[in-house]
Amino acid sequence: xxxNVDKAPDSEPDPEDVLSRMRSAGVQLTPENYHVWFxxxxxxxxxxxxxxxxxxxxxxxxxxxxxxxxxxxxxxxxGDDRARRLAQKKTHAVLREALNGILTSQSNTSDYxxxxxxxxxxxxxxxxTKGIAGLVKELVRESNRMAQSNIFYQNQxxxxxxxxxxxNEELEEAMRSSSIDPLTGLFNRKAVDEKLxxxxxxxxxxxxxxxxxMIDVDKFRDFNTRYGHxxxxxxxxxxxxxxxxxxxxxxxxxxxxxxxxxxLFPKTSRDNAAIVADKMRIxxxxxxxxxxxxxxxxxxxxxxxxVAEITTSxxxxxxxxxADQALYLAKNSGRNQxxxxxxxx
Numbered sequence: 001x002x003x004n005v006d007k008a009p010d011s012e013p014d015p016e017d018v019l020s021r022m023r024s025a026g027v028q029l030t031p032e033n034y035h036v037w038f039x040x041x042x043x044x045x046x047x048x049x050x051x052x053x054x055x056x057x058x059x060x061x062x063x064x065x066x067x068x069x070x071x072x073x074x075x076x077x078x079g080d081d082r083a084r085r086l087a088q089k090k091t092h093a094v095l096r097e098a099l100n101g102i103l104t105s106q107s108n109t110s111d112y113x114x115x116x117x118x119x120x121x122x123x124x125x126x127x128x129t130k131g132i133a134g135l136v137k138e139l140v141r142e143s144n145r146m147a148q149s150n151i152f153y154q155n156q157x158x159x160x161x162x163x164x165x166x167x168n169e170e171l172e173e174a175m176r177s178s179s180i181d182p183l184t185g186l187f188n189r190k191a192v193d194e195k196l197x198x199x200x201x202x203x204x205x206x207x208x209x210x211x212x213x214m215i216d217v218d219k220f221r222d223f224n225t226r227y228g229h230x231x232x233x234x235x236x237x238x239x240x241x242x243x244x245x246x247x248x249x250x251x252x253x254x255x256x257x258x259x260x261x262x263x264l265f266p267k268t269s270r271d272n273a274a275i276v277a278d279k280m281r282i283x284x285x286x287x288x289x290x291x292x293x294x295x296x297x298x299x300x301x302x303x304x305x306x307v308a309e310i311t312t313s314x315x316x317x318x319x320x321x322x323a324d325q326a327l328y329l330a331k332n333s334g335r336n337q338x339x340x341x342x343x344x345x
Contacts, residue, residue, distance in 0.1 A: 189257055
């Protein structure tokens, strides 16, 4: 049966309907696949609906390759956040269904208790054996109904619980992998953008300041040229580990791209962020990297840092731009030092 593509835009598919269609088509439950089928059942994307209907009409299996092709064709990288939101929404929905099951079961339990009370009252008013036997028969029937109802809701609860747990695990892994730089294990540029928006929103709501520190590895190309890219990668890992060890719980460390890093300091002024940045700079310089195959000790690794603090006229780009300008001032002033936006004047 096809999907109605003329659905009202505000109409949201029933999560159980989406799951049911996925199961009947043999589609694995993953955040990406759920995204595709959520939109398919929603029916607003006529091209997606036509594509899925064509596959179903041809009797083709929804293999891993076909599922991936559907997701890639209709939802680019910019849709990842929406896919996660939809998957989260689905997870909440199945948990809500579980709660409804529990409440229904409890309601059935209450009805059963009322039935028992009615039977007890009726029993005291009966004196003939036939009447008592009839009540006992009704009691057995009601007890069997209650037992079957409990089993049904227990099974339903277990099914939705298992689906929710599985999807949450996959969702967490998808979110983690999409926000982590594989080389250094730090957050990546995408995660930086999300964190900046979070800090900006907090600043606009209650004036909670934050500072940004842009960091660049000095003469990084020399390491690559002289020792090769493997040693260059090792240098980046040394810097990333040192940065992580130099900050506290709320501070946010990420690889911004190439040999550039960024640290966001919530509830921290520019001057205090500059103090921490200088400690990071010293910690990196004190580290000595040795090539295991030859025993050769590399030249000291140094970093340059630029610091800026959020202002009322800022957006995400402008505060990063000022920190970047301060960083280039530090590099042009001899490297291996910290400069702030105040030094730009």
